[in-house]
Amino acid sequence: MRNVLVTGATGFLGQEVSLRLMRMGYRVVGLTREIKDNLIAVPLQGDLLRDDPFVGPELEYDAVIHCAGHHPGETDEVETLHVEGTRRIVAETKRRGITRFIYISAIGAGFHAPTRFQRSKWVAEQVVVNSGLEYTILRPHLMFGHGSRTFQRLEEAANRPWAVLPESKPLIQPIYVGDVAEIALRSLWLDRTVGQIYDLGGPQSLKLEDVVRHMARDIHLFRILTLRIPRRYAYYVLEKIGRVGPILSGEEWEFLQHEVIRQDSRWLIDYGILPHSLAIYYSPLA
Ligand SMILES: NC(=O)c1ccc[n+]([C@@H]2O[C@H](COP(=O)([O-])OP(=O)(O)OC[C@H]3O[C@@H](n4cnc5c(N)ncnc54)[C@H](OP(=O)(O)O)[C@@H]3O)[C@@H](O)[C@H]2O)c1
Numbered sequence: 001m002r003n004v005l006v007t008g009a010t011g012f013l014g015q016e017v018s019l020r021l022m023r024m025g026y027r028v029v030g031l032t033r034e035i036k037d038n039l040i041a042v043p044l045q046g047d048l049l050r051d052d053p054f055v056g057p058e059l060e061y062d063a064v065i066h067c068a069g070h071h072p073g074e075t076d077e078v079e080t081l082h083v084e085g086t087r088r089i090v091a092e093t094k095r096r097g098i099t100r101f102i103y104i105s106a107i108g109a110g111f112h113a114p115t116r117f118q119r120s121k122w123v124a125e126q127v128v129v130n131s132g133l134e135y136t137i138l139r140p141h142l143m144f145g146h147g148s149r150t151f152q153r154l155e156e157a158a159n160r161p162w163a164v165l166p167e168s169k170p171l172i173q174p175i176y177v178g179d180v181a182e183i184a185l186r187s188l189w190l191d192r193t194v195g196q197i198y199d200l201g202g203p204q205s206l207k208l209e210d211v212v213r214h215m216a217r218d219i220h221l222f223r224i225l226t227l228r229i230p231r232r233y234a235y236y237v238l239e240k241i242g243r244v245g246p247i248l249s250g251e252e253w254e255f256l257q258h259e260v261i262r263q264d265s266r267w268l269i270d271y272g273i274l275p276h277s278l279a280i281y282y283s284p285l286a
Contacts, residue, residue, distance in 0.1 A: 003061045004188070005098075007031040007048065007089055008068030010039045012147045013104060016181040017065055024185065029057060031068065031089075048085035054092070063100035064093045065184050071149070072117040073251030082120040083127065090131045100194075101133040102187050104180070107141040107173075107199055108258035115254045125197070136187045137197040138180065142256060144202075144281055145177035150252065151215075155282075157247050158215035165209050165247065172211055172256050173201030176276040186271050198267040202275050208248075208256065215282045 004021055008014040009030025018028045018041045030041030031054065044056030048068055066089050070078050086103070093101055108114075109121035121139075128135045144151050157163040180200060187193045206214075248256070268274070 003027045003029065003059045005029050005031065005044065005061045005064045006041060007064070007066045008104075009041045010036055011067060012145070012149070013143065013177055013180060014067040015040060015147070016145070016177050017067060017184050020178075020181050020185050027059070029059065029061070048088045049080060051088075061096060061098045063102065063188055064089065064098055065102045065104075067104045067184075069104065069106075069121075070117065071252070072115055072255040073249035078116050079120040079123070082124040086124040086127045090127055090133065093133060094131070099134050100188065101128060101131070101135045102184050103128045103135060103137045104184070105137050105139045105197075106255070107139050107201065108255065109139055114257070115251050117251060117255055118258075134194045136193045136195075138183060138187075139197065139199045140180045141173045141175050141199075141201040141258070143177040143180055144174045144278060148177065150248075153247050154212050155215050158212045163212055163247070165212065167207075167209075171258065172206050172208060173204065174206070174211065174278055175200050175202040176280065179273060179275045182273060183267065183271050186273075190270065193270055196266070196270070198270075200267060200275075203277050206278075211278070214278050 002025075004026050006014055006018050006021070006028055007030075009018050009028070010032050014030065015038060018030055021028045022040070028041040029044045030039050031044045031046055031048075032039055033045070033047045035043045035045060042057060044054050046052065046054030046056075066086065068081065068085060068089075070081055072078075090101070103125065105121045105125050106118060108118045109125055110118060111122055113119050113122060125137055128137060142150060157165075179202075183198070183200065
């Protein structure tokens with residue numbers, strides 16, 4: 001297997017996936033709406049929300065890794081890219097005779113999920129599951145690593161003398177972007193992952209304040225004030241006062257509250273990966 005098409009190749013995860021594929025000797029073609037400096041793959045220009053043909057090399061591809069997507073609360077049009085964009089790339093995949101398809105969904109994707117983000121991911125998953133393609137669906141929790149916009153905001157908060165945060169249960173299982181990229185990559189040759197859906201979370205289950213505390217440069221001076229907002233009101237309070245601190249939007253907050261009841265350990269076995277903890281990225285020694 002040699003040629004792989006990556007959507008969202010200019011993004012946080014897509015760049016990491018492209019880089020790792022290239023290091024393994026794959027030829028990577030990256031779909032983007034506009035060719036930018038942060039695209040390290042061979043460009044394929046196109047917009048998943050338009051019917052215009054994609055412009056770029058006409059290669060025979062062996063697989064598609066579909067990373068293009070939004071973040072919770074980023075836009076009011078979250079369904080369009082997730083659902084219509086996934087329909088478009090699935091149709092394009094079939095038109096080109098490609099059979100292997102890896103989709104990056106999100107933790108908590110579900111018909112009854114609390115956020116539009118997760119509900120639209122679930123609909124997109126159904127498009128993939130019913131496509132007839134050999135699919136693998138990955139559902140990461142919040143990803144950390146160089147280039148994460150959410151973690152940049154949390155880092156800014158951690159480097160002030162104090163932060164105000166909504167109180168959370170220890171539910172956040174941040175996962176290293178490199179681990180998710182590695183899992184997407186290994187799916188290409190691990191046949192047992194075909195037809196599987198994996199929930200991906202890191203090894204730690206943390207409260208939001210502990211995530212932020214982890215990043216503080218001076219832990220002795222840093223103070224966190226947590227606001228006890230009942231869960232059912234937290235979304236509305238955060239939406240009304242905007243971003244607290246400026247840290248999280250209401251939709252991001254709801255997304256992070258997804259309870260990973262037990263670590264879905266199938267992927268640890270199927271991929272043979274031991275996920276990294278936050279400490280590899282945010283530690284006094286890093
Ligand atoms: N980051 C997280 O913590 C997290 C957690 C769970 C799930 N996810 C999911 O993981 C995937 C990757 O996330 P990320 O953080 O890497 O996202 P990101 O950095 O925001 O990148 C989004 C990508 O989507 C592409 N895109 C947006 N609209 C497009 C369109 N109309 N047509 C074609 N491409 C379009 C962008 O490409 P151009 O601008 O170059 O066109 C960009 O490369 C997403 O599906 C996201 O929902 C992320």
